[in-house]
Amino acid sequence: MARQSRFRACPLCEAICGLELQYEGEALVAIRGDAADPFSRGHVCPKGNAILDLEADPDRLRRPMRRRGSEWQEIGWDEAFAEAGERLAAVQRDHGADAVAAYLGNPNIHHFGHIAYLPALLKSLRSKNIYSASSVDQWPHQLVDWMMYGHQFLLPIPDVDRTDYFLMLGANPVASNGSLMTAPGIARRLEALALRGKLVVVDPRRTETAEAASEHLFIRPGSDAWFLLALLQEVLALGAPRIGAYAGKLSQLDDALAAIAAVDTRDVEVRTGIARATIARIAGEFRAAPSAVAYGRMGVSTQAWGTLCQWLIQLLNLVTGNLDREGGSLPNEAAIPVTGPGTSPGQRDRWRSRVRGLPEFAGELPVSVLAEEILTPGEGQVRALLTCAGNPVLSTPDGRGLDTALASLDFMVSIDIYLNETTRHADLILPPASPLTQPHYDVHFNAFAVRRVAKLSLPLRERADDERADWEIINGVAAAYAAASGKPARDLPPPLAMIGMGLARGGSGITVDQLAQAPHGLDLGPLRPSLLARLETASGCIECAPPLMLQELQRLASPAAADAPAALRLIGRRDVRSNNSWMHNAARLVKGKPRHHLLVHPDDLASRGIADGARVRVASAVGAIEVEARASDAVMPGVACLPHGFGHDRPGTRQARARDVVGASYNDLTDVSALDGPSGNAALNGIEVTVSPA
Numbered sequence: 001m002a003r004q005s006r007f008r009a010c011p012l013c014e015a016i017c018g019l020e021l022q023y024e025g026e027a028l029v030a031i032r033g034d035a036a037d038p039f040s041r042g043h044v045c046p047k048g049n050a051i052l053d054l055e056a057d058p059d060r061l062r063r064p065m066r067r068r069g070s071e072w073q074e075i076g077w078d079e080a081f082a083e084a085g086e087r088l089a090a091v092q093r094d095h096g097a098d099a100v101a102a103y104l105g106n107p108n109i110h111h112f113g114h115i116a117y118l119p120a121l122l123k124s125l126r127s128k129n130i131y132s133a134s135s136v137d138q139w140p141h142q143l144v145d146w147m148m149y150g151h152q153f154l155l156p157i158p159d160v161d162r163t164d165y166f167l168m169l170g171a172n173p174v175a176s177n178g179s180l181m182t183a184p185g186i187a188r189r190l191e192a193l194a195l196r197g198k199l200v201v202v203d204p205r206r207t208e209t210a211e212a213a214s215e216h217l218f219i220r221p222g223s224d225a226w227f228l229l230a231l232l233q234e235v236l237a238l239g240a241p242r243i244g245a246y247a248g249k250l251s252q253l254d255d256a257l258a259a260i261a262a263v264d265t266r267d268v269e270v271r272t273g274i275a276r277a278t279i280a281r282i283a284g285e286f287r288a289a290p291s292a293v294a295y296g297r298m299g300v301s302t303q304a305w306g307t308l309c310q311w312l313i314q315l316l317n318l319v320t321g322n323l324d325r326e327g328g329s330l331p332n333e334a335a336i337p338v339t340g341p342g343t344s345p346g347q348r349d350r351w352r353s354r355v356r357g358l359p360e361f362a363g364e365l366p367v368s369v370l371a372e373e374i375l376t377p378g379e380g381q382v383r384a385l386l387t388c389a390g391n392p393v394l395s396t397p398d399g400r401g402l403d404t405a406l407a408s409l410d411f412m413v414s415i416d417i418y419l420n421e422t423t424r425h426a427d428l429i430l431p432p433a434s435p436l437t438q439p440h441y442d443v444h445f446n447a448f449a450v451r452r453v454a455k456l457s458l459p460l461r462e463r464a465d466d467e468r469a470d471w472e473i474i475n476g477v478a479a480a481y482a483a484a485s486g487k488p489a490r491d492l493p494p495p496l497a498m499i500g501m502g503l504a505r506g507g508s509g510i511t512v513d514q515l516a517q518a519p520h521g522l523d524l525g526p527l528r529p530s531l532l533a534r535l536e537t538a539s540g541c542i543e544c545a546p547p548l549m550l551q552e553l554q555r556l557a558s559p560a561a562a563d564a565p566a567a568l569r570l571i572g573r574r575d576v577r578s579n580n581s582w583m584h585n586a587a588r589l590v591k592g593k594p595r596h597h598l599l600v601h602p603d604d605l606a607s608r609g610i611a612d613g614a615r616v617r618v619a620s621a622v623g624a625i626e627v628e629a630r631a632s633d634a635v636m637p638g639v640a641c642l643p644h645g646f647g648h649d650r651p652g653t654r655q656a657r658a659r660d661v662v663g664a665s666y667n668d669l670t671d672v673s674a675l676d677g678p679s680g681n682a683a684l685n686g687i688e689v690t691v692s693p694a
């Protein structure tokens with residue numbers, strides 16, 4: 001049978017690669033990178049190919065499921081919507097609005113049917129208990145953007161294709177494919193950069209990205225703020241800040257620089273492991289480069305000083321004249337805007353969590369408080385939960401604790417395609433149809449891309465009668481909840497209409513029809529300076545010295561507590577064949593050697609009497625797991641490195657292959673009280689653990 005190619009954007013990660021999906025009749029038979037996509041130019045990673053496995057996976061849920069005890073039965077969609085709506089409304093009737101919580105996971109942001117439809121449903125719940133994967137990920141970025149530029153998504157992006165000097169902290173895009181820097185085929189882009197200029201990677205592990213870099217610096221986990229402070233001091237010692245381009249647009253830069261100058265960084269080498277002379281050299285190179293950009297991602301965001309690090313990174317780009325400049329860091333002007341009129345700039349501390357009193361950010365509470373909000377009795381206790389495309393039992397701090405808490409809920413409904421570690425606690429699972437059956441526009445990742453691009457993905461096949469799109473499920477639950485709670489119903493129009501409304505709001509002139517005619521996507525050119533013209537702060541200026549950041553500097557300056565002598569600092573690791581916790585049921589991704597072992601420096605293994613390949617017990621203040629340890633001089637002495645998202649051996653799940661993969665969950669070790677203070681983002685990296693023979 002003749003093969004026919006259909007095209008769409010990959011829905012799996014921030015790189016939004018164009019895919020060419022080959023069909024024989026209605027059967028999907030092969031997937032390749034779309035060579036005609038002007039942005040991804042044929043790039044595809046093993047996960048893109050594993051869509052073949054996802055589509056054919058017998059464990060994937062296809063119809064609504066209702067649990068009675070430990071038994072699951074399939075039910076009809078209308079019955080499922082009605083039950084979800086009634087039970088959520090009933091819990092709120094009996095216990096108040098805050099008794100219903102919601103948790104939204106990472107894939108939400110990859111599905112137009114979630115991102116555009118969930119806000120209305122969540123708003124109608126009127127609960128303070130809204131949570132998402134953002135608070136185990138990029139909250140520090142959003143908070144800094146909101147404080148300095150006035151909007152949580154006014155996010156300067158590294159101009160990777162044009163910069164001459166890239167200082168990268170706590171990111172491994174060669175494995176993760178780029179993040180808050182949508183750059184499909186990043187390896188190729190970094191290779192070109194290393195030939196043209198210089199790529200310096202700062203990471204406690206010599207990662208795949210570090211291997212491709214011009215220079216790699218080991219840094220002690222959690223100490224980046226010290227490195228950045230010393231670096232800024234060295235940069236400023238070389239001459240006045242280059243701020244001519246920002247004249248009249250800077251508020252309180254002198255205050256910020258004075259506070260930074262006042263920090264005593266003489267012991268920076270002890271704290272970071274990086275020599276002062278090296279920092280001075282990097283400062284000179286950064287300042288002298290025709291263009292330069294500093295960028296920090298997961299490794300510097302999900303640690304105790306995440307927001308401080310992100311602020312210092314913005315200031316470094318600013319004082320060297322590289323902010324809002326080609327070759328530096330500058331925001332994208334997206335065809336569907338994520339900033340400006342009709343978007344939510346972000347707010348902080350409009351309410352606090354009931355038990356621990358942590359401030360809200362952007363309408364959400366930190367997910368680190370979810371378990372205690374479920375378990376602590378009293379008015380406002382969470383008794384019901386809606387999860388949508390999330391697996392917080394494996395992906396948020398003290399997953400075991402949350403696992404226990406979920407078992408105590410009165411009602412839980414999950415919009416998800418698998419019966420996994422989290423959804424096994426649900427009373428009802430509502431599984432959406434394949435993304436390949438739904439239109440899609442990647443609102444956020446077009447907006448965080450390193451070029452101005454726009455792409456609409458149209459359905460590649462029809463939905464069967466008993467399949468529902470994500471947006472239909474969310475609309476269905478919203479309508480049933482409105483009916484049961486007596487609130488007004490708001491049935492949102494189908495995705496193409498919503499995408500058209502978004503494009504119209506952007507005013508670029510691009511239409512749905514035009515995008516529909518361009519299945520490989522539109523390239524609208526490189527990034528252009530636009531930040532200064534788009535500031536949304538009350539002053540109309542860049543707020544250089546947010547009070548929260550000056551307070552953090554004070555807190556940082558207090559003497560550091562010494563590590564326990566036997567402790568190692570645990571950091572994460574992403575592999576090109578993983579996707580957080582949820583693609584381990586795909587044969588293509590899990591075949592071959594296991595990828596969930598602990599990496600430890602050979603000296604640290606030897607001093608503990610542990611052989612390479614032995615099983616070890618890894619213990620933190622919160623819990624303990626057993627894993628295989630491997631010696632590796634790619635990790636710094638004093639550091640242990642483990643991927644997250646494993647630990648699929650819990651009872652009651654339905655993911656046969658993932659169950660065989662087993663591994664153990666990093667987040668059985670992480671601590672709900674380890675947070676980045678200003679944002680409440682989880683500090684997942686840099687936690688103290690002991691490693692001993694099992």
Ligand SMILES: Nc1nc2c(c(=O)[nH]1)N[C@H]1C(S)=C(S)[C@@H](COP(=O)(O)OP(=O)(O)OC[C@H]3O[C@@H](n4cnc5c(=O)[nH]c(N)nc54)[C@H](O)[C@@H]3O)O[C@H]1N2
Nearest residue numbers: 105106133137389390391392395415416418580581582644
């Ligand atoms: N220790 C440690 N923990 C981490 C991290 C780390 O680096 N270290 N990283 C953190 C980060 S950056 C993130 S973003 C979070 C992720 O945290 P989560 O989003 O909670 O976890 P995921 O593993 O992405 O779970 C995705 C869920 O979505 C479901 N799903 C997949 N496709 C679809 C779909 O099309 N529709 C629906 N409805 N459901 C779908 C999957 O079955 C799965 O249940 O984890 C965080 N946790």
Ligand SMILES: Nc1nc2c(c(=O)[nH]1)N[C@H]1C(S)=C(S)[C@@H](COP(=O)(O)OP(=O)(O)OC[C@H]3O[C@@H](n4cnc5c(=O)[nH]c(N)nc54)[C@H](O)[C@@H]3O)O[C@H]1N2
Nearest residue numbers: 170172176179221222297298299574575576578579580685
């Ligand atoms: N293959 C694959 N790709 C993914 C994902 C996946 O699970 N698998 N997840 C997706 C998601 S949700 C996200 S958010 C992105 C994340 O994208 P990235 O931020 O690039 O993710 P990581 O690979 O976790 O890189 C974090 C790096 O920080 C380092 N690190 C840890 N602690 C510290 C520290 O204290 N200081 C410094 N300087 N570095 C530190 C780690 O060694 C690691 O190399 O990736 C996305 N892409």
Ligand code: SF4
Nearest residue numbers: 010013016017045048
């Ligand atoms: S890099 Fe990301 S977007 Fe590209 S094919 Fe892989 S998973 Fe899909």
Ligand SMILES: [Mo]
Nearest residue numbers: 106133137138
């Ligand atoms: Mo993430």
